[in-house]
Amino acid sequence: MRSIVIGFVAGAAVLQNQATLPSSTLLALLIALAILSALRSRSVQRKAVRIPLLASCGAIAGFAWAGLFAQHYLGNALPGDWEGRDITVVGTIDSLPYRFDQGVRFNFAVERILAADDAAPVVPPRLALSWYSAFHGEDLQGVGDVQPGERWQLTVRLRRPHGNANPDGFDYEVWLLEQNLRATGYVRPDRRSSLKNERLDAFVPRFGNAVERCRAWLRDRILAALPGKEYAGVIVALVIGDQRAINQSDWKVFNRTGIGHLVSISGLHITMIAGLFAAAAFALWRRSFFTQAQLPLILPAQKFAALVGAATALLYVLLAGFGVPAQRTLYMLSVVAAALWLGRITSVSHVLCAALGIVVLLDPWAVLWPGFWLSFGAVAIILYASTGRGYAPTSGLTTKEKLLATLASASRTQYVVTLGLVPLTMLLFGQISLISPLANAIAIPLVSFLVTPLALAGSVLPAPLANWVLGFAHLLVDWLAQALQWMSAFPAAVWAAPIPPWWAFLAALIGTLWLLAPVGWPARWLGIVGLFPIFLNKAAHPSEGEMWVTAFDVGQGMALLVETPHRRLLYDTGPAYSTESDGGNRVILPYLKARGITSLDLVIVSHTDNDHSGGALSILDELEVASVSSSLPSGHAVVTRARNHQRCEAGQSWSWDDIRFEMLHPTADSYEVARLKPNARSCTLKITIGMHAILLPGDIEAGQEAELLDKDREQLRASVLLAPHHGSGTSSTARFLQAVQPDIALFQVGYRNRYHHPKAEVFARYGEMGIKRIRSDDSGAITLRFGPALDVREYRTDHARYWYER
Known part of the structure; x- marks a missing residue:
């Protein structure tokens, strides 16, 4: 039984790493094959043969079972043509609501659909909904006092499951799939619909509702x-x-x-x-x-x-x-x-x-x-x-002796757990709490x-x-x-330390098992040798003559990590999603910690807009940041928190590892012009390595693009362009793109964002000029490796999983 179970778990784990799912027919045949093979394998007398056979049968069954599970849940998806449309539904509050400053979040079990027209939408059976007291700066009606088990009529606007896709980040999409939440959305205000948002029944008697109530x-x-x-x-x-x-x-x-x-x-x-x-x-x-x-x-x-x-x-x-x-x-x-x-x-x-x-x-x-x-x-x-x-045995011992024996046993258990989980903890989190034994005691x-x-x-x-x-x-x-x-x-x-490669984890696991081996095992102390690879593991960095740029998927916002052989720069820090969650602590820091990066040489915050500066304080709180450069006002929290701060101004330049950094905008005089919007002062940085360059213009718009063209058109040439202002209709003019002549354009945008970035006509303009367009909402995090050649990697392609399919 044990070998079958272990194989079953391994098979399920393999399935969860697949880019596509096999057909339901094939999966059902695999389960039947596994069952028949297991029945025949049990008659094998030799243990050395029977156990691997049973484990293999379990692995096939686990793979197929997990696949059938996924097929069933994926079948409840919201059709793409119903994204962003208002739908009135009746159902029950299906979870413990979570109340926050802007409203409340809850799961909703759909019972029936009340469409406002003749169309009959297909809505998943369970939804993850938010009900805001204000939305996008607009005051809405009061949030309903929803309680578990109540039946409500709600007008909602839905979208298909989508989350930020970054290396070593939380995968929101598979979490939604596991919960069978196949659409997310928010409650629309009454005044936009003839059907009122109202409570229909105080409680619907069901077992799950009773538990949640x-x-x-x-x-x-x-x-x-x-x-x-x-x-x-x-x-x-x-x-x-x-x-x-x-x-x-x-x-x-x-x-x-x-x-x-x-x-x-x-x-x-x-x-x-x-x-x-x-x-x-x-x-x-x-x-x-x-x-x-x-x-x-x-x-x-x-x-x-x-x-x-x-x-x-x-x-x-x-x-x-x-x-x-x-x-x-x-x-x-x-x-x-x-x-x-x-x-x-x-x-x-x-x-x-x-x-x-x-x-x-x-x-x-x-x-x-x-x-x-x-x-x-x-x-x-x-x-x-x-x-x-x-x-x-504790019989015959005094109370003091029993207490000492109990403490000794508890101490050994704590030692075993702390040491035994070192390889797994390093693989999962890249860090170990050294104070944990004392704190847990x-x-x-x-x-x-x-x-x-x-x-x-x-x-x-x-x-x-x-x-x-x-x-x-x-x-x-x-x-x-x-x-x-x-x-x-x-x-x-x-x-x-950096998350170890598979071979270092395996060596550490063997070493740990050797250290904790049963009494009588020879030279158990030699197990410490197996831990050396993870303890000596160092953060990876570009080789001489190379530069790595990682454009994070932070939703509607900007954040890029630039790495040279010996230096690191962070350009913008993503948005603040809530009072306690932002692009810094939810996306950037997990990635840096997994890489073993504990310090940054420079953080550039291009301007004050939330989608660029929202994660800066989290970065400054957690990492050692040598310097901050920004166009932020002197009283801004990021400026006061920074150890060293300077305004970004055109004309600033420096070199790291033979890589040239040039600040092209804003001018020093622009800080004295009160009427300028924050976008107009976006720190615009050009980085040149050999025959390649990347231009990071923040949220500059057509006026600032024209200023840069008038100042030095040739200086704008770059092989990679971060689309100004996320590809808005007020930027990326044809003249500017012709001057930059990028081979690749990056669009850091949120899925179905409320600004509709990038604008369709602007996105088409890039395509008409033969520029390769990469969007973070489609590709996830984007990694550029500059060297003799330019290598581009997209996270959703390199780390393809079946739940990313659309």
Whole structure:
């Protein structure tokens, strides 16, 4: 069974890396073939032959099963011709709503469609919707007080799933696919439709609706008991698994100290609560609830306790939103309970594999997320390291000796998990929390045995008792957070390196397994040699005579990383998406950290517009930035935060590694002209390497293009042009393009952006002049490698996945 499950998971993982999906017929035939082959393989007597055969059958079945799953979900897509059109739908609020400053987000289960005309749109069964109080600067009607399980009539404008596509970034599109959310959109205001946005029913009785309504009720009680408290979001996360109210600054501390796994409903919490209820049920059942019913004669107390424990785990996992760590724990506890009921002794490895197989069977996309591998990897490494190590009996020991034995066991487990997950953590995140063992030694007992039980009890107790209990739980979290902030401030709290190549990861994995091998394994200390490749891994950089430029997919905005052999420059920083999310922390920083880049020599912020400067503060907070150049006013937050700042002015120039950098615009005099828009002062940079050059003009428009033409037309010649102002109708004049004569034009634009960039006539103008056009909304991140030749790579092509197909 174990070999089949491991093969099944491997097959599902292979499927998730495919550019296209096989046909449904072929996938169904593969499943049938796998089942027949597995039945025949079980009769093979030689273990060395049978196990690989069974694993192969499992891999074929996993590949085909994941493919059929994907085919089914992809079939619910919104037709392209219904993007951007108003549709009135009736359905239910299908998730826990998330309220933010501008409105509310929620999932919506469509029941029927009320089209305003004779057309019959095809709408996916589940939608991800936002309802804004204001949209694009326009005041709209008030946002409805939506609650889980309510039936609403809403007029919505939808689009197909689309997310930013960048190396080492979060893949929003596959996350939507996993949730079966095949369209996103927003609620339209009433005044634009004859059909009102209104609540039709207060509650639609369904199991899922009841669960989500309970989660909402618990969240509201907690927030009401802790008004304005800084860590109320942590208490909510521990009770119902909703982490969205935790501040990004707190997440930074939790991740640096390695205790992020505790700030949710973790497997440890579920096991503890299930164990407490099972123990109480066992004691009460043995005593027949203090009656004369003699209940143990009807059903053994162990079986009743197992049933109660499994039911408690299920309830808690439902409250948790069914995350992978919670699922893993639920399935493991369920397998143990089933084995007890059936009178069959089962090994821990069988239990783990059973849970692993069930998770991937129900959710083949689980293999794409770090939590899946860390969750199962932690349990697997503990099992591996404990092989051959007996547990010393504690009978006859004093209380002090028992306590010391318990501490020794807990310390060894923490050591095993910390060391055992080093290769996987480096592969997934490119960093390790060195302070994690100490932080977890404090946080695990505090959160698991005090904060979580108090939070659960306080969420259901009547007021004012609930307020006191939740207040004490919050006080403990506050004390813990202060300690963690102190720990995370240590310069050596986190060790970072580039994400290792596959061979370095494999060497580190073998070395770790060697170090943690069972007692009696020879020269275990030699395993440290396997870790050398990841510890010595250095950030890649261009060779002499080369330059790399990465144009990030930040949506409607600009952000480009320029790398020479020994220097790095960031031109613009993308937009701010919300108060805590921007192009810097969501796109640029994950990429830089994965590459092992911890400093920048220069950041240029072309002008004040949000889509260019929105991510700058996140960059300055996280990285060592030697200098900032911009056209920003002196009081701007980016200017005051920068270590060194200078205005960008025409005539500035410098050389890095024999590569020429020239600032062409704005002129020094333009800063004195108050009537100029920020676009008119965009820092325009030309970079020349050998026979090639790239021109980065920011958001200059026709007037500034004319100024540059009048000043020095020949100076504009470049092989690559970043389309001015995203290809707007006020830029990219024919005269300007004729002077630049680019071979390639980059358009950094958002999918279906509200400005309709690039304008159709401007985009056509580039094509008519024979210029190759590359759009970030179609191609994702774009990488240019300048050298003797110019190499262009598009992320959605090089990293093609079946869910990118349109």
